[in-house]
Amino acid sequence: MNMSSSAVRIGALVPLTRPGWTEAGRHLLAGLELAVHEVNEVGGIAGRPLELVVRDTAADPDRAAAAVDELAGLGVAALAGEYHSVVARAAAARADALGLPFLCSSAVLDALTDGPTPWVARLAPAQSHGWRVYADFLLDAGHRRIAVATQPSVYWASGTRLLRDRLAPRGGTVVELDTRELDPAALCDALVGHGATALLLLVGLPEPAAGIVRAVRADPRLAGTLIGAPAGQPEFAGWEALLGGDGAAVPFLRYLPERLTALGARVDAALRERLAAAPSFVAFEGYDTIAVLADVLRSEGADRDRIAAAWPRVAVEGTRGTVRFSREPGIGVSQWVWPPVQVVDRDPADPDRFRVLRTG
Incomplete structure (x- = not known):
């Protein structure tokens, strides 16, 4: 992807090669990319295009941690994605150390971080x-x-x-x-x-x-x-x-409801076209990740500190319900409580x- 100097960049961590679960990665990326496309169709972030900078984690925690370092150096406003819990845990540790907001899409391990952090939030339910x-x-x-x-x-x-x-x-x-x-x-x-x-x-x-x-x-x-x-x-x-x-x-x-929201029904149709198959819940997690980040970026700008400080104020209509974050006992990140199961x-x-x- 060609990066524009005027773009607001989001780093995306996705398992796209083995031994990663590549089918899950493909669905996650489809959801992320569809949401970015739709954000840009309506003007982006205060007139600036939203740009996804994708890195393949291949289910490798060390590779993910290195990607976080690289993406931070490229000036991304936030991180999104990852499916594998152990990989997401490594990414979350680096994001916390660097002060880089990370909205984890799919990983469910309760101990996503060793302790409380203001930098990381999660859409998937805790394991x-x-x-x-x-x-x-x-x-x-x-x-x-x-x-x-x-x-x-x-x-x-x-x-x-x-x-x-x-x-x-x-x-x-x-x-x-x-x-x-x-x-x-x-x-x-x-x-x-x-x-x-x-x-x-x-x-x-x-x-x-x-x-x-x-x-x-x-x-x-x-x-x-x-x-x-x-x-x-x-x-x-x-x-x-x-x-x-x-x-x-x-x-x-x-992690799907009995019925998708009106947004979800529309996204379902669009994802079917992109994937040439029925979208999994992971694709909807990807879409909702960008929906949340775009909402925060519109209100807070691309400042990393302000993005992380905004997690408690999030109230975004996603494909599977309204996303709000809170702090739960034993979970160190801001958590959506709870996505449908x-x-x-x-x-x-x-x-x-x-x-x-x-x-x-």
Whole structure:
């Protein structure tokens, strides 16, 4: 993108190459770019064009931190984006150190920063909120013996702890199955041995997630076992393309309301054209990020201190509701409390159709 000296610049952190979740990155970027285009169509920021300066994080925390340093040096007024929680945490730490406002679009890890910071705000719900909704869905569906297929990650470890804390007081148990030690066949044997009625995929995509799903679906001993993916892997078309019917009836979390706002309905149509596919909740998060930043830039200008000081005063109509930030216990950033949360799966009779199983 050619940068104009008169433009108001926003740095965008997006996973666009592997091992990043590139489909999520593509949707996030589509939402960001659509919103920037629409801001500029109505005059930009006080007559100045809004410009997105995109950097690919590739799910690498060090690469993200270096990008924050570079973007700060380029004079961006604020940062936007990022999908992966561990990457967003590294970006948030650098933004805090540099005094650079960062509106995080999609990452949910509660401890996005080590402590309170005035510089960072977040649109996505905290993991503790969304995953409690998911745990309650499991309990209401009668699941008390839960297994989680895991890989090493602060994000997955946090999710396991949240599930255990929510399930244990209600008689639920959570057993961890380490996918570094168990191949899909051995994992199936472990599921039978533990008597688990649900298996949650706290692992990467395409592998080992796809191999595990195929193995469980093919094992007659596990015919009644629920497979779940709270982190949202089945949201994207790549999941269906990879797994077909095996990928249906896998409940996951997404952050959409029962009905989009009037703005959201219009944005939905525009995103479908850009993506040539149905937009995911991540695309709407991207759009809402720019909607918030543009509103703040119009009122406060491009001064970084004033932008960060404005988080508590934000009241912006987004695609999924009115965005307002507050300070929540245990969360060091300004947080939208709360975006809409749904537990959803793909309908086995029509995998292109989503079924809403619970809201929260």
